Amino acid sequence: MFLDENFLLNTQTAKQLYHGAAAACPIIDYHCHIDPKEIWEDRRYDNITQVWLGGDHYKWRLMRAAGIAERYITGDASDYEKFLAWATILGKTIGNPLYHWSHLELRRYFGYEGILSKDTAQEVWNLCNEKLREEGFSVRGLILRSNVETICTTDDPADSLEWHEKLAADDTFRTAVLPAWRPDRAMHPETDDWTEYLKKLENASGVRIDSYEALKEALKKRMLFFHAHGCRLSDHGLSRLEYVPVNENEAELIFRKRLAGEKLSPTETNQFRSVLLLFLAGEYRRMGWVMQLHYGCLRNNNGPMYRRIGPNTGFDSVDNSASSADTAAFLDTLAEADSLPKTILFSLDANDNAAIDTIAACFQSEEAVGYIQHGCAWWFNDHFDGIIAQLRSLAALGYLPGFVGMLTDSRSFLSYPRHEYFRRILCRVIGEWVEEGMYPEDMKTLSEIVRAVSYENARTYFGFTGK
Numbered sequence: 001m002f003l004d005e006n007f008l009l010n011t012q013t014a015k016q017l018y019h020g021a022a023a024a025c026p027i028i029d030y031h032c033h034i035d036p037k038e039i040w041e042d043r044r045y046d047n048i049t050q051v052w053l054g055g056d057h058y059k060w061r062l063m064r065a066a067g068i069a070e071r072y073i074t075g076d077a078s079d080y081e082k083f084l085a086w087a088t089i090l091g092k093t094i095g096n097p098l099y100h101w102s103h104l105e106l107r108r109y110f111g112y113e114g115i116l117s118k119d120t121a122q123e124v125w126n127l128c129n130e131k132l133r134e135e136g137f138s139v140r141g142l143i144l145r146s147n148v149e150t151i152c153t154t155d156d157p158a159d160s161l162e163w164h165e166k167l168a169a170d171d172t173f174r175t176a177v178l179p180a181w182r183p184d185r186a187m188h189p190e191t192d193d194w195t196e197y198l199k200k201l202e203n204a205s206g207v208r209i210d211s212y213e214a215l216k217e218a219l220k221k222r223m224l225f226f227h228a229h230g231c232r233l234s235d236h237g238l239s240r241l242e243y244v245p246v247n248e249n250e251a252e253l254i255f256r257k258r259l260a261g262e263k264l265s266p267t268e269t270n271q272f273r274s275v276l277l278l279f280l281a282g283e284y285r286r287m288g289w290v291m292q293l294h295y296g297c298l299r300n301n302n303g304p305m306y307r308r309i310g311p312n313t314g315f316d317s318v319d320n321s322a323s324s325a326d327t328a329a330f331l332d333t334l335a336e337a338d339s340l341p342k343t344i345l346f347s348l349d350a351n352d353n354a355a356i357d358t359i360a361a362c363f364q365s366e367e368a369v370g371y372i373q374h375g376c377a378w379w380f381n382d383h384f385d386g387i388i389a390q391l392r393s394l395a396a397l398g399y400l401p402g403f404v405g406m407l408t409d410s411r412s413f414l415s416y417p418r419h420e421y422f423r424r425i426l427c428r429v430i431g432e433w434v435e436e437g438m439y440p441e442d443m444k445t446l447s448e449i450v451r452a453v454s455y456e457n458a459r460t461y462f463g464f465t466g467k
Contacts, residue, residue, distance in 0.1 A: 012433030021447040024151035025455035036163035048128035049079035057314035087121035097383040104417035146416035178466040212255040233290040236326040243330040282339035296348035346375035357397035370402030
């Protein structure tokens with residue numbers, strides 16, 4: 001039966017593992033894009049559209065594919081009209097994870113057991129909006145309702161982290177909200193606003209950035225500031241991981257050329273980004289941070305729409321040209337210098353699963369279980385088949401019991417059922433192996449694996465202690 005208590009659990013073993021080991025585990029959301037200010041202010045939403053559709057480019061892409069006019073997606077239509085447009089197309093989105101996620105969210109937060117469609121839109125609109133007015137349905141209430149132990153936001157090196165400071169000092173809120181270092185803007189000297197960004201970084205660090213060495217000094221000072229605020233991991237959004245060996249003298253020349261207003265060649269841009277990423281990785285190693293590398297994304301493909309409504313609005317795609325040789329060479333350069341930090345590799349191209357698992361195996365360390373991780377099925381891959389493919393590849397070529405598990409990568413406070421979705425699929429995959437006779441029915445060991453992947457590994461790997 002659709003979305004009953006055994007949703008996706010197709011064996012008795014899967015049911016036992018999910019209900020007995022996975023379901024009650026707290027959530028560690030180690031990568032997301034939610035706004036810490038909204039958590040501090042404990043924002044309340046006027047209606048379901050604001051909390052559910054605002055900023056959700058997953059839903060926006062699907063609505064465009066179904067022929068919905070942009071006015072009802074990011075335009076000036078009313079919140080109800082936008083909700084109605086979503087409800088109208090959702091009912092036929094068979095095979096899309098948004099059908100599952102949306103109904104899980106309606107059940108878990110609002111108690112709605114039906115199916116959202118054009119015919120039920122008014123009923124769901126009224127029910128959800130009434131719930132949102134109740135105590136416990138503010139942002140903090142939604143987080144606590146979801147059993148979230150730790151959240152890592154995505155923060156620029158120049159950010160003040162004022163909201164993290166306030167949340168850390170607030171003993172009334174039990175979820176730890178920690179910053180995660182995202183230095184992407186510093187690493188793109190080819191962009192028009194790069195020198196403008198350096199001024200912002202200067203103001204935050206107190207370092208005059210007039211050389212590559214000064215840029216490194218400014219970044220080091222900000223890393224110390226982030227570390228003091230609980231940051232223990234970085235995140236890099238890379239279109240491609242193109243590693244070009246270069247020394248720091250060349251990086252200095254490239255920096256000065258760009259600062260003088262000259263245009264950099266693609267080779268110079270890649271050289272600069274490579275040497276800066278090597279430097280940052282070494283600092284992460286020294287500070288005990290985890291490095292996350294997200295790559296394989298082709299961004300802002302629709303020029304007219306990018307100019308009209310900006311980035312992160314649903315016009316990105318999978319880039320299938322990531323280089324395994326570059327990934328291996330980058331990690332090897334760090335290993336040679338004893339500068340390789342704990343690292344999580346994410347690729348948007350599911351064809352990279354085997355490459356990531358086998359490259360990761362080359363650089364494991366006794367310092368941590370799963371020192372180099374194959375990140376969870378991400379963005380365009382966090383659907384039923386994509387999650388299964390990542391789990392099967394990791395299990396076949398690596399060490400599944402050491403996996404740090406799922407994240408939301410979301411801008412919505414209603415996205416936490418994605419962890420439930422992942423855990424159900426994890427138990428399904430393991431259950432099938434057991435009932436096909438490929439692994440013994442050792443429920444003690446199996447439960448330990450499920451709890452570890454669902455929660456415990458992330459807590460240990462990142463060194464989180466809760467609040």
